[in-house]
Amino acid sequence: MSARVDSIRERLTVALAPLELAIEDESHRHAGHAGARDGRGHFRVRVVSAAFRGQLPLARHRAVYAALGELMQTDIHALAIDARAPEEG
Numbered sequence: 001m002s003a004r005v006d007s008i009r010e011r012l013t014v015a016l017a018p019l020e021l022a023i024e025d026e027s028h029r030h031a032g033h034a035g036a037r038d039g040r041g042h043f044r045v046r047v048v049s050a051a052f053r054g055q056l057p058l059a060r061h062r063a064v065y066a067a068l069g070e071l072m073q074t075d076i077h078a079l080a081i082d083a084r085a086p087e088e089g
Helices: 003-016 057-068
Strands: 020-025 041-048 076-084
Touching (some): 003 020
Parallel strands (some): 041 076
């Protein structure tokens, strides 16, 4: 597992206490992509957390971005988010 994935996992775990958390580094699929030239990566996350209950998708995405903080500027170029409450599976 990469240091970036470890950092993402740690921050999301602390902020959202997920029941399920899957992180996929898709950076290799974007080699040569203009946005990847600065060394930041492309990631996909699936987060199932009680913290998302009653929240609309935009609020859930904002919570994920807030949890990741400066990683969005320093390590992550693109992030695909699947954020669900536990009852949504």
